[in-house]
Amino acid sequence: xxxxxxxxxxxxxxxxxxxxxxxxxxxxxxxxxxxxxxxxxxxxxxxxxxxxxxxxxxxxxxxxxxxxxxxxxxxxxxxxxxxxxxxxxxxxxxxxxxxxxxxxxxxxxxxxxxxxxxxxxxxxxxxxxxxxxxxxxxxxxxxxxxxxxxxxxxxxxxxxxxxxxxxxxxxxxxxxxxxxxxxxxxxxxxxxxxxxxxxxxxxxxxxxxxxxxxxxxxxxxxxxxxxxxxxxxxxxxxxxxxxxxxxxxxxxxxxxxxxxxxxxxxxxxxxxxxxxxxxxxxxxxxxxxxxxxxxxxxxxxxxxxxxxxxxxxxxxxxxxxxxxxxxxxx
Ligand code: R5P
Numbered sequence: 001x002x003x004x005x006x007x008x009x010x011x012x013x014x015x016x017x018x019x020x021x022x023x024x025x026x027x028x029x030x031x032x033x034x035x036x037x038x039x040x041x042x043x044x045x046x047x048x049x050x051x052x053x054x055x056x057x058x059x060x061x062x063x064x065x066x067x068x069x070x071x072x073x074x075x076x077x078x079x080x081x082x083x084x085x086x087x088x089x090x091x092x093x094x095x096x097x098x099x100x101x102x103x104x105x106x107x108x109x110x111x112x113x114x115x116x117x118x119x120x121x122x123x124x125x126x127x128x129x130x131x132x133x134x135x136x137x138x139x140x141x142x143x144x145x146x147x148x149x150x151x152x153x154x155x156x157x158x159x160x161x162x163x164x165x166x167x168x169x170x171x172x173x174x175x176x177x178x179x180x181x182x183x184x185x186x187x188x189x190x191x192x193x194x195x196x197x198x199x200x201x202x203x204x205x206x207x208x209x210x211x212x213x214x215x216x217x218x219x220x221x222x223x224x225x226x227x228x229x230x231x232x233x234x235x236x237x238x239x240x241x242x243x244x245x246x247x248x249x250x251x252x253x254x255x256x257x258x259x260x261x262x263x264x265x266x267x268x269x270x271x272x273x274x275x276x277x278x279x280x281x282x283x284x285x286x287x288x289x290x291x292x293x294x295x296x297x298x299x300x301x302x303x304x305x306x307x308x309x310x311x312x313x314x315x316x317x318x319x320x321x322x323x324x325x326x327x328x329x330x
Pocket of ligand 1: 117190191193194240241242243244245246247248249
């Protein structure tokens with residue numbers, strides 16, 4: 001599918017930024033990823049909204065909007081990345097401030113949607129946190145969510161209001177092609193949950209697809225039981241939504257090597273959660289390159305390749321605001 005270009009400055013006209021309600025697009029940011037919010041504002045050709053988002057001495061979140069948003073179409077950009085609870089609470093408090101300031105619409109741009117891995121009960125007496133968070137966002141008056149690569153697409157259904165789920169697959173495909181990294185490669189899904197994303201990448205690049213059969217053997221431990229598909233003599237490109245501890249990737253790389261894959265693995269993930277032993281696990285000698293997007297703020301000094309999502313998010317905001325289709329971006 002050929003979509004609209006995502007890498008260009010949008011050059012919005014002032015009148016385009018006016019919604020049919022007469023309101024302007026206003027973009028505010030919490031503290032989770034301010035550089036991304038600045039980049040999105042720049043791509044939209046607007047100034048980031050002025051607000052104070054800080055802490056009271058006891059740790060409570062304190063927000064004050066420093067400009068009027070009455071009647072405006074407000075976008076709050078905040079990935080719910082670690083520290084997840086703090087960033088989620090900032091988003092909720094920001095939304096409450098916006099609601100009480102008479103915005104026409106409140107849209108949450110949540111490039112990384114945390115609490116998503118508990119999307120069902122796998123044992124008795126467990127919560128479903130993805131639904132809980134969706135309900136909290138709804139409660140504070142959010143009308144729409146724009147996000148990137150949810151852990152599971154069915155989480156969209158936990159929201160009563162529209163969810164525009166964008167994907168990093170096109171960014172990954174363009175990067176791999178641009179760098180000439182597709183020769184003799186095989187796209188690998190590290191588990192069944194990522195099969196659809198991996199299929200889309202393999203189809204875009206016209207590459208074969210393999211799947212790792214990952215099995216949970218404890219609350220924090222998984223193992224790869226076998227590799228489905230032919231990876232022998234090929235360069236694997238593993239695609240995942242999240243890299244948290246990096247354990248899934250390390251075990252996946254070892255299973256691929258045991259199945260005869262070349263020790264030149266490229267690892268791509270939409271969201272760089274990176275906790276615990278992630279750095280050690282990603283330093284596996286068979287991993288040639290690790291590629292993330294910037295949905296979660298990431299220090300370039302770590303040496304990972306970072307693909308910018310601001311053009312994509314800005315396009316989505318522009319299209320939502322002007323009542324155009326967002327699906328062309330996916
Ligand atoms: C699992 O279903 C996810 O898609 C990721 O593969 C997983 O959350 C990554 O976690 P970790 O890096 O801790 O293995």
